[in-house]
Amino acid sequence: MGLPTPPVAQQPFADVAALPLPPRRELSQQPHLASSPRDEALVQLLLQRWGDQVSGLDEARTVEYEVLLSFPSPEHPNLIEVVGPDGAVLHSYLPKEENVTGEQGGPDVVQPYAAYAPPGTPQGLLIYANHGTEDDFQYLFNQGINLQGTIALTRYGMAGRGAKAVNAAKYGVAGVLVYTDPGDINDGRSFPNETFPYSWGLPPSGVERGSYYEYFGDPVTPYLPAHPSSFRLDSNNASGFPPIPAQPIGFRDAEDLLCNLRGLPAPVSWKGALHCEYHLGPGFKSGENFTADSQVKVSVHNRLELRNSSNVLGIIRGAVEPDRYVVYGNHRDSWVHGAVDPSSGTAVLLELSRVLGTLLKKGTWRPRRSIVLASWGAEEFGLIGSTEFTEEFFSKLQERTVAYINVDISVFANATLRGQGTPPVQSVIFSAAKEISSPGSSGLSIYDNWIRYTNRSSPVYGLIPSMGTLGAGSDYAPFIHFLGISSMDIAYTYDRSKTSARIYPTYHTAFDTLEYVEKFVDPDFSSHQAVARMAGSVLLRLSDSFFLPLKVSDYSETLRSFLQAAQQDLGALLEQHSISLGPLVTAVEKFEAAATALGQRISDLQKGSPDPLQVRMVNDQLMLLERTFLNPRAFPKERYYSHVLWAPRTGSVATFPGLANACSRANTPHGSEEWAEVHRQLSIVVAALEGAAATLRPVDDL
Amino acid sequence: MGLPTPPVAQQPFADVAALPLPPRRELSQQPHLASSPRDEALVQLLLQRWGDQVSGLDEARTVEYEVLLSFPSPEHPNLIEVVGPDGAVLHSYLPKEENVTGEQGGPDVVQPYAAYAPPGTPQGLLIYANHGTEDDFQYLFNQGINLQGTIALTRYGMAGRGAKAVNAAKYGVAGVLVYTDPGDINDGRSFPNETFPYSWGLPPSGVERGSYYEYFGDPVTPYLPAHPSSFRLDSNNASGFPPIPAQPIGFRDAEDLLCNLRGLPAPVSWKGALHCEYHLGPGFKSGENFTADSQVKVSVHNRLELRNSSNVLGIIRGAVEPDRYVVYGNHRDSWVHGAVDPSSGTAVLLELSRVLGTLLKKGTWRPRRSIVLASWGAEEFGLIGSTEFTEEFFSKLQERTVAYINVDISVFANATLRGQGTPPVQSVIFSAAKEISSPGSSGLSIYDNWIRYTNRSSPVYGLIPSMGTLGAGSDYAPFIHFLGISSMDIAYTYDRSKTSARIYPTYHTAFDTLEYVEKFVDPDFSSHQAVARMAGSVLLRLSDSFFLPLKVSDYSETLRSFLQAAQQDLGALLEQHSISLGPLVTAVEKFEAAATALGQRISDLQKGSPDPLQVRMVNDQLMLLERTFLNPRAFPKERYYSHVLWAPRTGSVATFPGLANACSRANTPHGSEEWAEVHRQLSIVVAALEGAAATLRPVDDL
Known part of the structure; x- marks a missing residue:
């Protein structure tokens, strides 16, 4: 699928501020634990920045919740x-x-x-x-x-x-x-x-x-x-x-x-x-x-306390399809000063909003689709602000959200990009990464630098950077697992050949300060800049492209690998219990064929001059694919997890999580009753894939 | 909200065949129990009619399932x-x-x-x-x-x-x-x-x-x-x-x-x-x-048997928005001859398809949106064909279906129209009913005849015909309760002043034959014609209108009446348990305001010349409203029932079903533990209404 570059604001992020990123000191000079006075002061800071006459957005407001937190x-x-x-x-x-x-x-x-x-x-x-x-x-x-x-x-x-x-x-x-x-x-x-x-x-x-x-x-x-x-x-x-x-x-x-x-x-x-x-x-x-x-x-x-926690939303209304939302968020609350976690991400958020807001106020740009910038509250206590938001606006977000971009910690270290997400966002991340220079003096693009640190051999593309998958480590979790919205997380991170640290060492401690960042994490803030440019480019591609830059056929590779793992590591066992993987093979094939054909139809459309409704129809297919993998009845014991491809996998086989987990429970001396659940989980995945393929076929192929 | 008449095929159903409706003898001359050879023969008959060169549709095909039936x-x-x-x-x-x-x-x-x-x-x-x-x-x-x-x-x-x-x-x-x-x-x-x-x-x-x-x-x-x-x-x-x-x-x-x-x-x-x-x-x-x-x-x-059961689909591809579907269906299987149940409905289905197919083949008409005609299998055993279909194509149907029209038994008796449906379809039924003559010599429109038999005083409209609500009596059930698609059922029925019969007397017996219909139900088949014209008019309005003829503000009346019942019959009791109806009042008010404002915006748009994307965005709001009332986690013990307004109500108070049922369980000597569930159900409804209102507000009011 082609990826037209944004038609209106081609490269606004050349303008991303060089060091020092202006807001970083304000963000981390004082501890701002969720719901603390300083957390609320940052809410006001965000409202003020996003309401600014020169560099603000169309609207800024808070969404508040009364949530149960725990304190010593x-x-x-x-x-x-x-x-x-x-x-x-x-x-x-x-x-x-x-x-x-x-x-x-x-x-x-x-x-x-x-x-x-x-x-x-x-x-x-x-x-x-x-x-x-x-x-x-x-x-x-x-x-x-x-x-x-x-x-x-x-x-x-x-x-x-x-x-x-x-x-x-x-x-x-x-x-x-x-x-x-x-x-x-x-x-x-x-x-x-x-x-x-x-x-x-x-x-x-x-x-x-x-x-x-x-x-x-x-x-x-x-x-x-x-x-x-x-x-x-x-x-x-x-x-x-x-x-x-x-x-x-x-x-x-x-x-x-x-x-x-x-x-x-x-x-x-x-x-x-x-x-x-x-x-x-x-x-x-x-x-x-x-x-x-x-x-x-x-x-x-420790004691539990009901506290007020605020999300701050900054809105840029779309010019052509205001009912399509690109949501970009990060949490605001830290454990102590949180210069890295989350202020490195909040700094990127504010820098992006400053650049976009300035264009907006100048009147030189307005995105095709609406952009929602979000500063989430109480993430550290369990993604609370973002989760409550998805609960409150479940239908609206699920109907209309094109993608969710998360930049939590923007810079863990300054070696290489780290991209995590569902398969459809890989291509838009790659496109942005190819266009933007990596920090430092290598002269490489972010993409070419990235591929040197972490890569894999793709059956479709050959050697490419390795994308990570999404667990529940930050605010993308409710978006992908509960709402089925294609999501991603972007950061700069370590050279794994130089450290085996589980995470940056001062994570969640009182030593995560601006001094720490300036001395050891990203002294010239060039990695912050790089992430801001990356995230900005991804954001604009999603909000401005005529055709959505979501490449749904990239799901085929995931499905193939899950299928192969099932065949190799579970096939014989399943056969012993008269469970055939045949229907799964067929479903994966149908998905592949439908996704490939849709990609071809989009290419063909791009060559002509499709009318806006035709593009909208195709874009709806792309946007809604991720929803088709949701089944709120698949895992009744897993709170919020409805995505049949990305639910937590406890079984050891790297395959569809429901299948892996059910097999691991059944394949025990006392598991004979559990084989029915294995078959049920298999049928759930087959139905999801067949249903997904049906949504990718031509819309009048009923 | 205005209801533009169909722009292309203004009144094609003037052409609905006069007596005798051609296919009626074929449909009911032999018993056609689900999955019997005769049921399969009717599948072939439908395929042949819908594949006809002169009066057929764009495509006809079967969708088959292997279902568990029960036979003596x-x-x-x-x-x-x-x-x-x-x-x-x-x-x-x-x-x-x-x-x-x-x-x-x-x-x-x-x-x-x-x-x-x-x-x-x-x-x-x-x-x-x-x-x-x-x-x-x-x-x-x-x-x-x-x-x-x-x-x-x-x-x-x-x-x-x-x-x-x-x-x-x-x-x-x-x-x-x-x-x-x-x-x-x-x-x-x-x-x-x-x-x-x-x-x-x-x-x-x-x-x-x-x-x-x-x-x-x-x-x-x-x-x-x-x-x-x-x-x-x-x-x-x-x-x-x-x-x-x-x-x-x-x-x-x-x-x-x-x-x-x-x-x-x-x-x-x-x-x-x-x-x-x-x-x-x-x-x-x-x-x-x-x-x-x-x-x-x-x-x-009796014994259980796995049997093949077919749905037959007839497709008319939309010219402008082929990814918006109007689904019209009826079951095909009967208990014995089923001249009334379901062949009176199947006759209407075939007559409609003949009229539309003829226009289509002549090249004089193609609807704006796609039309799916469906002949469901194994309805008599529990809506099986339609339910399996909604399970198989859950995502596709939920994303794209504008409305579901059901005409099962089309003529119970020949006195008056009976319309059942969710509130948004009332207006399109009324519009059609006002335009079409009632059978017989009264000279009245179907609407004016209807209002004489069954009416109510609406706070918004004054005296209007009474619409019924949808239970699970026919194939609309999976569409409304499981998928959240605005649905309706249309028929002609009794003069209740003349009979107190529970249903037409030969229902589900071997006496439900064509002779019975010709002698006693609808001797001149004029009521069949009237229903065909009604259903056809509704179908075309939904498939051809520029703006969807779904009047979402008509939900306000239902919500008000549920709210009033809650206040009058449960308010004091809830107060005793410290549960306030205040948030529900606020939520209903927000819904009303949002729905009214949306109606006004549509009126304003209709006065201008809105571009196709603007109309599409508004239509999406209308189409998807019903989805916002679904909560698959609201009633975990109720299979398929997810619609928080129309789930089965066992409690005696005519209010929101979750609230009514939880109150009825709690308000017993041993119910003290159940008051938490009452509050939970109240919060579920409040969240659904607030979420629904959020989808009706201007799409860039984020």
């Missing part, structure tokens, strides 16, 4: 204590960052905590449980370790935050500590003089905050917008909260605890970069601050 | 026996119509049966249970009658067919007989010389067949198209089948049984027009064919 108690900070057998407190740890640069103190720096972990003061022998996966606890159990009533020390990574507590509770564990191992985040470096402010490494006192809630959206108003009058679950009946108290700590404190554990040595793969042997516990060996029978007491005083 | 056994007919205490059979009844006109015999006349009732041979004392509602069985129970193991004789009406067996089983009843009381169907007439062929009355041997399945769609492939490879539930695990054997009988046999019952006299309201006192049983008084302890044995030999 300022009066009773969460605390970890080592308690002797006589009840005496031998040692105590206050999870809190050391004030290294002068920005880690002050009342607005929220104490590190596990949001939505319940309050409680469990006390027990300490064990080390690696990443806290189900396998990890099973391993400990298999070693004959009595997990009942213990406190599990786990490290970030592998399992989701909340999952660690869920897994632990299944084994009778009473409380969970989570730390960041320097082996996982600092490429092993752990001494103060090896870490920020001396490098981008996480200081020993740094603690990753985060939401430990298992789902997304406001926890007490699932599927309903969280208006003040909306029905709310009693929070005691809400699901998805950690079942036991949990608390994150820094590796300084973790080392102190872990290096004093007695018991069996941990398996090699469980070892990180702390300066000692890793033992499993339970309990400590005798030592300075510990006695052999001392226990760990975790005091968590 | 030709070798072992179902049987009712009276058995003495010694096991001797005292008397036996073979449910079967007497061959009165020569058409009630022959192997193609299926024995009367309760489709999907399980096989079995329950035997027990007979009781009389009126309509078999839950209240009826509760009444018997309250009389101290031991219902355990009894056979319940019930009459048609009030409760659904399957519901009678469900209710009975709850009280331990072992088998159910269902008969048609002459008081309910024949205005009391019951002697052979008072009934067909001497009048339109049901002969004493006539038996109403029917599906006793509780849901609709193929019972073993819920939410999946019933393709041969689709996942199927084990029929033992399928839900919705009657839990105990059931069998319908004629009133001749029912009188014999009922008039010999002993026990308490039945309450006055339980009495029909049989020639005896109605007693409750259990058991018989001594008499000719009965002894005091004789029992009734019901032998049901």
Whole structure:
């Protein structure tokens, strides 16, 4: 499918500001935790920028919700204590960052905590449980370790935050500590003089905050917008909260605890970069601050609070098809200063809006379709602002949204582009990336730079950059999984040959400051500029192109790979249970044929002078394809996940998630009842693909 | 909103054939039970007509499914026996119509049966249970009658067919007989010389067949198209089948049984027009064919069979917006000859297609939008053909269908029009009805005749004909409830001042023949013509009008009346439980305002010369409004029902069904836990109305 360049505003993003990006200091100079006064001040800042006479948009307004957030108690900070057998407190740890640069103190720096972990003061022998996966606890159990009533020390990574507590509770564990191992985040470096402010490494006192809630959206108003009058679950009946108290700590404190554990040595793969042997516990060996029978007491005083949270919307009305929306968003709330997360993305958002707003106010440009810029609230607590928005405007957004562009953290590092999205957006990302120069002096386009870092061999295109898929890591989740809107996330990121850090080291800590960005992440802000130009180009292509630049035939490659995995890894097993993959093969073939033929029809149309209705009809086919993969009845236990191709996959085979998961549940000694569900899931996918193909065929081929 | 008359084919239905409508004899001369050879022959007839060179359509094809049907056994007919205490059979009844006109015999006349009732041979004392509602069985129970193991004789009406067996089983009843009381169907007439062929009355041997399945769609492939490879539930695990054997009988046999019952006299309201006192049983008084302890044995030999069932589609491709579909359908399958049900509708379908096909082949007309004519299979077994079709083409139909027009039985009787539908179709039905002459010599329009028979005072329009709402009585059900497509059903019907018959008397019997129609239903076929002209006019208005003739502001009246009922009948109760109707009031007001403003914008556009995209955008708002009322998560236990305004209402208050039902469950001594669900249902409706209003506002008012 051809990709006409935007007809009106050809290259406005040449104008993207060079360093320094103007708003970046304002955005991150103070902590702006969701619903805090500073978060609200940023709402006002956005309203003012988007309402500006010279560089503002057509309209700016807030959409507000009353959402259930979770905070530590300022009066009773969460605390970890080592308690002797006589009840005496031998040692105590206050999870809190050391004030290294002068920005880690002050009342607005929220104490590190596990949001939505319940309050409680469990006390027990300490064990080390690696990443806290189900396998990890099973391993400990298999070693004959009595997990009942213990406190599990786990490290970030592998399992989701909340999952660690869920897994632990299944084994009778009473409380969970989570730390960041320097082996996982600092490429092993752990001494103060090896870490920020001396490098981008996480200081020993740094603690990753985060939401430990298992789902997304406001926890007490699932599927309903969280208006003040909306029905709310009693929070005691809400699901998805950690079942036991949990608390994150820094590796300084973790080392102190872990290096004093007695018991069996941990398996090699469980070892990180702390300066000692890793033992499993339970309990400590005798030592300075510990006695052999001392226990760990975790005091968590988190409390749930209903708070007002605002989304800010900035609107540019479309000139020709105002009822087609390109939505571009990022969250606004941070854990502390959030210079990287999310202010690096908010800076890009504001810079884009400044460029577009200036054109708009000058009267030299107006997009064909409407553009909605969004600054989401309370993302850090579980994508709450964006999810509530999709609940409130479900029908309108689902009918009319062409695509959703997310730029959360815009710059993790300055090596290469990272593009994630559903297959139809690959081509528009590639087109933009080919046109824009990569930061630095290589002279390469973003595309040519990207392909050097991460690539794959496509059966259709040969060697191309690898796009990632979309999980639920940022505000695109409700758009793709709940609404079925083609979505993407764009950022600049690491050279993976140079670091194995799980994520940028100061993520969700009080060390994620502007100084950190200026010193270590993107000193000349050229990667920010590059992402702004990328996102802007993608935005304009989607809003201005006569034909939508969504290449639906790129789904065929995904479907083929899912199909091949099913055939190779599940085919024989399915055959044993008289389940044939034949209908799936046929459905994939039908999809391929219909998508290819539609691409050809669009090419033909582009050669002529199609009338606006003809283009609209084809564009509707392109826009709505992603919707056809939604089936709200496919996964009744998965909140919001309706997309039969991108729902979470827990089964190990890289195929259609419903099929993979059902097979993994059925293929056990007690799974014989589950084979019906395997067949049902197969039929659901077949029906979705056949239904999708039907929407791609000529519209009068009824 | 204005209703431009069709610009191309102004009044083609003046050409609707006068009597006799040509295909009517062919359609009903032989029984054509779903999936029978004759049903398949009619498929070929339709394909041939719609493929005709002179009067055919653009395309005709079948869409086939493999569906689970239920049939009696030709070798072992179902049987009712009276058995003495010694096991001797005292008397036996073979449910079967007497061959009165020569058409009630022959192997193609299926024995009367309760489709999907399980096989079995329950035997027990007979009781009389009126309509078999839950209240009826509760009444018997309250009389101290031991219902355990009894056979319940019930009459048609009030409760659904399957519901009678469900209710009975709850009280331990072992088998159910269902008969048609002459008081309910024949205005009391019951002697052979008072009934067909001497009048339109049901002969004493006539038996109403029917599906006793509780849901609709193929019972073993819920939410999946019933393709041969689709996942199927084990029929033992399928839900919705009657839990105990059931069998319908004629009133001749029912009188014999009922008039010999002993026990308490039945309450006055339980009495029909049989020639005896109605007693409750259990058991018989001594008499000719009965002894005091004789029992009734019901032998049901029904069996489930997977059968091929075809839908036939006839396509007329739209000239301008081929991706907008107006779907018009009726089922093809009958229980026996089905001259009224469904052939009166199929005749209209074929006559319409002949008129349109002739214009099409002449090249003088092509509609703006596409038209899909559908002849559905296996409707009598539970709307199976249409439901499977909506499952297979869910996305395509939901994206693109402007409206669904159903004409099942086109003529129940020849007094007046009956229109049922969702509020947006009222205006297009009214417009057509005002333009077309009513049958007979009154000189009145269909509209002016209609308003004399059934009318109401509208706060907006003053005195207007009363439209009915849509339940699940015909193939519109999956379109409105599952897909959210504005739907309607059109027919000619009774003068209710002249008969209180539940439905036309030979409904679902072997007496529903062409002779019956020609003698008693519509001797000159003028009502058939009137319905064909009505339906044709509605079809053309929907397919040809520049602006869609869907008046969304007519929903406001429904919402107001639901709201008022909630305020008057539930307001105080809700207040006691701290649930405010305030947000609902606001939501209704917002809807009203948005709908009114949209109507005004359309009027303004109509005065100018709007470009095709502007019209398309407004039409999309009109077309998609009904979709905004769908919430597939609102009623998780109701199969297919997702429309928050038209889901089944079991609560007695005429308000939003989710609210009414939840209130009725909560407002009991043990309902305290249910008030949360009341609030949830209220929030669901509020969110739907707010979301709907958002889609009606100007499309760039984001």
